Amino acid sequence: MKIAFIGGGNMAAALIAGLANKLTDGANIHVIDPNAEALGRLHKQYGVTTSAVADATLSGADVTVLAVKPQNMHEVSAQLLPFIDKARQPLVVSIAAGIRGVDLSRWLGGYGAIVRCMPNTPALIGMGITGMVAMPGVSEAQTKAADDILRAVGPTVWLDDESKIDAVTAVSGSGPAYVFYFIEAMQQAAEEMGLSAEQGTQLALATFAGAAQLANRSTEPVSLLRERVTSKGGTTYAALTSMENSGVKAAIVSAMKAAAARGKEMGDEMGSAN
Numbered sequence: 399m400k401i402a403f404i405g406g407g408n409m410a411a412a413l414i415a416g417l418a419n420k421l422t423d424g425a426n427i428h429v430i431d432p433n434a435e436a437l438g439r440l441h442k443q444y445g446v447t448t449s450a451v452a453d454a455t456l457s458g459a460d461v462t463v464l465a466v467k468p469q470n471m472h473e474v475s476a477q478l479l480p481f482i483d484k485a486r487q488p489l490v491v492s493i494a495a496g497i498r499g500v501d502l503s504r505w506l507g508g509y510g511a512i513v514r515c516m517p518n519t520p521a522l523i524g525m526g527i528t529g530m531v532a533m534p535g536v537s538e539a540q541t542k543a544a545d546d547i548l549r550a551v552g553p554t555v556w557l558d559d560e561s562k563i564d565a566v567t568a569v570s571g572s573g574p575a576y577v578f579y580f581i582e583a584m585q586q587a588a589e590e591m592g593l594s595a596e597q598g599t600q601l602a603l604a605t606f607a608g609a610a611q612l613a614n615r616s617t618e619p620v621s622l623l624r625e626r627v628t629s630k631g632g633t634t635y636a637a638l639t640s641m642e643n644s645g646v647k648a649a650i651v652s653a654m655k656a657a658a659a660r661g662k663e664m665g666d667e668m669g670s671a672n
């Protein structure tokens with residue numbers, strides 16, 4: 399399978415890291431990005447071919463992944479359009495937050511073979527997860543091709559309704575940042591209580607990894623696992639009571655709803671502006 403990426407930034411690099419060697423040889427991946435340094439790195443690490451601007455290599459791609467910022471999706475669609483060979487029906491995969499399939503299709507001259515995805519950066523180590531939705535013009539074979547690509551970097555979750563992808567963005571697309579934020583807070587607290595930076599980091603990271611694995615492997619609800627840590631009148635109880643009193647859970651719920659709302663807003667803004 400020949401795969402082209404337009405945009406070779408953070409998320410594309412994470413996907414390419416998972417894809418190269420696993421699904422396809424790096425030489426079957428072509429990356430287009432104006433940043434020569436980023437291209438050089440990707441070429442050196444994975445053997446991908448590169449170019450600074452959209453070129454005829456795109457015509458030979460079975461799948462083109464649009465991995466630029468949402469604000470650049472309209473101009474990039476215009477750059478891709480001349481290279482879409484409609485007789486071959488190549489698949490277009492968008493990973494952009496917010497950008498709706500109907501707008502992308504319009505920018506691509508009514509082209510319909512589009513799958514929208516929301517991956518996340520743990521794809522870099524093959525531990526991503528991706529929410530996906532196929533536009534009406536996507537064939538079964540194309541759905542499978544999109545699934546094969548994203549499954550190379552972790553499980554896929556197919557959605558029955560495009561509007562739900564904003565929720566996926568809020569949960570797992572942006573999610574790694576919430577986890578890193580929580581780890582940063584634990585690191586800070588550890589240091590403030592006298593542990594070294596190294597010890598704080600080691601303890602926080604192992605706790606996150608262990609708790610996530612435990613929850614993943616357990617058949618019991620996460621709330622029960624939490625209760626088992628929380629001895630009556632003990633230290634965990636003191637911490638969780640403090641969190642509840644500070645409105646931590648409510649703040650997380652409202653932050654994630656803000657992420658989803660921003661996804662929808664970006665779709666509205668970009669769709670109506672172009």
Ligand SMILES: NC(=O)C1=CN([C@@H]2O[C@H](COP(=O)(O)OP(=O)(O)OC[C@H]3O[C@@H](n4cnc5c(N)ncnc54)[C@H](OP(=O)(O)O)[C@@H]3O)[C@@H](O)[C@H]2O)C=CC1
Nearest residue numbers: 405406407408409410430431465466467468493494495517
């Ligand atoms: N980062 C993440 O965790 C996730 C991101 N996404 C989505 O992925 C997309 C990319 O995000 P991310 O990788 O973080 O962003 P980056 O800014 O890291 O990468 C985008 C890249 O596209 C390049 N670019 C801009 N214009 C063009 C063009 N015309 N042709 C080719 N390349 C171009 C940019 O170059 P320059 O910097 O010079 O403009 C940059 O290198 C976004 O739409 C985002 O919503 C989805 C899931 C998770």
Ligand SMILES: O=C(O)[C@@H]1CCC=N1
Nearest residue numbers: 494495567571572573
């Ligand atoms: O912050 C963003 O907009 C992108 C989408 C999900 C993760 N990063």
